[in-house]
Amino acid sequence: MKQGQILGVDEMRRQIELSHRRSTVRGIDPILRNTRQALLSPAELKAKRQDNGDLLDVLLPQFEEFYNFLSPNEFVIAAVDPDGYILHIEGSSNLIENAAKRNCIPGYRWTEKDVGTTAIALCLKLESPIQLIGDEHYCRQAHGLTSSTAPVFGKDRKLIGIIAVSGPSDKAHPHTLYMVTTAARAAEQQLRVLRRNKELALNVRFLDQVIATSRTGLIIINSGKQIWRVNRRGAEILKMDNLEGQPISSLKGLKIDLDDVQTRPESWVNKESRLKINNQTLTLIHTVQLVMSPEGERLGALITFSEVKEIYRLADTIAGTRAHFTFDSLVGSCPPFVDALNLAKRAASSDTTVLLQGETGTGKELFAQAIHNLSDRSQNAFVPINCGAIPANLLESELFGYVEGTFTGASKGGKPGKFELANTGTILLDEIGDMPHKMQVKLLRVLQTGEVYRIGADKPVKINTRIIASTHVNLLEAIREGRFREDLYYRLNVFPIAIPALNKRGPEDILALSALFLAENADDPPGLSQDARDLLCSHPWPGNVRELENCMQRALHLCEGKELRPEHLSLSPAPADRPTQAGTLEEMNRKMILDTLEATAHNMARTAKILGISRATLYRKLKQYAM
Ligand SMILES: Nc1ncnc2c1ncn2[C@@H]1O[C@H](COP(=O)(O)OP(=O)(O)OP(=O)(O)O)[C@@H](O)[C@H]1O
Numbered sequence: 001m002k003q004g005q006i007l008g009v010d011e012m013r014r015q016i017e018l019s020h021r022r023s024t025v026r027g028i029d030p031i032l033r034n035t036r037q038a039l040l041s042p043a044e045l046k047a048k049r050q051d052n053g054d055l056l057d058v059l060l061p062q063f064e065e066f067y068n069f070l071s072p073n074e075f076v077i078a079a080v081d082p083d084g085y086i087l088h089i090e091g092s093s094n095l096i097e098n099a100a101k102r103n104c105i106p107g108y109r110w111t112e113k114d115v116g117t118t119a120i121a122l123c124l125k126l127e128s129p130i131q132l133i134g135d136e137h138y139c140r141q142a143h144g145l146t147s148s149t150a151p152v153f154g155k156d157r158k159l160i161g162i163i164a165v166s167g168p169s170d171k172a173h174p175h176t177l178y179m180v181t182t183a184a185r186a187a188e189q190q191l192r193v194l195r196r197n198k199e200l201a202l203n204v205r206f207l208d209q210v211i212a213t214s215r216t217g218l219i220i221i222n223s224g225k226q227i228w229r230v231n232r233r234g235a236e237i238l239k240m241d242n243l244e245g246q247p248i249s250s251l252k253g254l255k256i257d258l259d260d261v262q263t264r265p266e267s268w269v270n271k272e273s274r275l276k277i278n279n280q281t282l283t284l285i286h287t288v289q290l291v292m293s294p295e296g297e298r299l300g301a302l303i304t305f306s307e308v309k310e311i312y313r314l315a316d317t318i319a320g321t322r323a324h325f326t327f328d329s330l331v332g333s334c335p336p337f338v339d340a341l342n343l344a345k346r347a348a349s350s351d352t353t354v355l356l357q358g359e360t361g362t363g364k365e366l367f368a369q370a371i372h373n374l375s376d377r378s379q380n381a382f383v384p385i386n387c388g389a390i391p392a393n394l395l396e397s398e399l400f401g402y403v404e405g406t407f408t409g410a411s412k413g414g415k416p417g418k419f420e421l422a423n424t425g426t427i428l429l430d431e432i433g434d435m436p437h438k439m440q441v442k443l444l445r446v447l448q449t450g451e452v453y454r455i456g457a458d459k460p461v462k463i464n465t466r467i468i469a470s471t472h473v474n475l476l477e478a479i480r481e482g483r484f485r486e487d488l489y490y491r492l493n494v495f496p497i498a499i500p501a502l503n504k505r506g507p508e509d510i511l512a513l514s515a516l517f518l519a520e521n522a523d524d525p526p527g528l529s530q531d532a533r534d535l536l537c538s539h540p541w542p543g544n545v546r547e548l549e550n551c552m553q554r555a556l557h558l559c560e561g562k563e564l565r566p567e568h569l570s571l572s573p574a575p576a577d578r579p580t581q582a583g584t585l586e587e588m589n590r591k592m593i594l595d596t597l598e599a600t601a602h603n604m605a606r607t608a609k610i611l612g613i614s615r616a617t618l619y620r621k622l623k624q625y626a627m
Contacts, residue, residue, distance in 0.1 A: 388434030433473030547612030
């Protein structure tokens with residue numbers, strides 16, 4: 001027996017007979033029937049009708065069709081839910097009145113258990129169309145009738161309802177069963193369409209939400225390159241509404257070649273474009289992807305884009321180039337240090353170029369970060385670059401970037417330099433005194449024009465970058481020796497700030513910084529013995545605060561008790577005991593560097609750390625001593 005198919009005559013008769021036997025066994029009275037037939041309250045019936053709203057919406061118009069062929073004075077038509085409850089019945093009022101006498105009205109349940117053998121009960125049980133004629137009904141009251149029923153299936157062939165038609169036996173015809181079955185199939189088809197429409201509407205609503213709430217700008221164009229949709233973020237970035245319907249070429253500077261996207265899709269990923277919008281230049285990073293139909297027809301394209309400064313900000317957060325230090329994190333109270341702090345705070349409130357001067361490790365980068373963080377640019381990038389540590393031939397591309405195809409292997413779409421990355425933010429040109437002469441000329445031009453040329457570019461990029469330069473070198477001396485351009489010096493020396501060496505800051509600052517580094521590196525830091533304090537205050541600190549920080553970290557490793565003593569500090573005796581001749585000191589430095597390099601297997605970072613100097617200083621010393 002196949003679900004949903006009309007049974008052969010013999011099989012139908014056999015099933016009717018079996019049902020009669022079950023009805024007898026169940027003790028259903030053929031005259032009175034089952035007095036305990038289930039009945040819904042009006043509220044329950046209402047709820048059931050609502051639950052089966054889609055089924056009724058589809059079936060009721062079908063019932064009207066029936067009455068084109070059958071008379072409402074002779075036939076009633078009913079919709080039944082999959083539990084056997086009649087949800088709706090139609091026919092003339094006379095017929096409905098008669099049907100009511102047999103409980104054949106909405107709210108009553110018509111399973112075999114309730115009413116014995118009926119077309120509804122058998123259709124529920126067998127999930128196949130059924131026709132009962134006359135005394136095939138178990139109930140005598142229905143003996144003059146012929147009833148035809150057909151199941152309606154929903155998703156995954158699940159029974160979702162039944163159509164039932166009943167009328168006088170002499171008017172009925174086997175065709176009635178076919179009519180009911182055909183109506184059930186038509187209802188199923190309509191329900192499928194209804195379901196698909198609902199799913200589609202849900203998908204469209206979901207997609208609309210995704211597009212609208214995406215934090216990336218989106219433009220969808222059709223195959224004729226006409227803008228079809230722009231999402232909220234896209235309109236925000238472009239500062240334009242009502243772009244829909246316009247050609248994509250109306251965005252000046254955004255060139256889209258769909259044929260090229262099709263043949264070389266990889267070259268349309270993360271491309272850079274400069275758009276001219278309301279007389280302003282907007283730099284976008286965008287990716288273009290084709291949208292194709294399943295048949296391979298080009299429907300259009302999706303353009304995803306972000307403002308370049310958003311990307312830089314993100315890169316910056318990930319690469320850790322954000323400025324963390326503020327003036328609150330700068331420890332020191334001696335007058336020259338406080339003077340430097342006050343000057344730096346004043347510098348923060350303007351956009352002037354600042355020149356930080358101080359020995360290595362005095363905290364020049366910290367000052368630069370603190371200035372940036374107190375300035376109006378604090379929400380934008382802080383980009384430091386060590387001009388002394390980058391090989392001369394790479395420095396130009398690092399600072400200014402390059403355009404696509406400048407050199408073999410140059411990354412696709414070119415690469416922005418540090419000046420561009422720091423646009424609307426701050427660039428720190430660290431170790432400016434070590435900048436190669438050729439680059440000094442180029443830097444001077446940037447300072448004069450406020451524009452940078454990427455290597456290979458014929459057009460400049462306007463930049464709005466605040467410049468802080470720092471140096472451990474005495475620049476005036478460097479000018480005298482011809483190593484530094486005087487014109488560049490005057491451009492940089494607009495707001496000079498001198499950061500004092502640690503040995504000029506006095507015992508209070510040395511001890512305050514020592515306490516800070518101990519607290520930063522241990523949960524329960526030990527105290528300093530008087531001897532240790534004396535030693536710290538008399539040490540010359542050639543590596544300044546950085547050397548002190550390293551010294552404290554090392555001491556914490558060596559000290560196991562509650563008190564830090566001189567032997568934990570691993571500092572050489574007071575400077576008075578050291579040879580003072582310049583040549584000897586140089587030799588000692590050279591030897592110390594060589595020994596440490598050997599001990600660390602030439603690991604530059606570790607060597608610099610052990611010696612308490614920056615890596616840049618180590619490289620400089622290596623160059624100086626021709627090692
Ligand atoms: N006033 C300060 N308060 C707290 N920590 C400081 C202070 N000054 C310097 N430091 C510490 O000293 C270290 C060196 O600072 P920074 O890198 O800014 O020095 P620098 O002068 O830029 O060095 P270089 O010239 O070698 O690049 C930092 O790790 C920082 O933790």
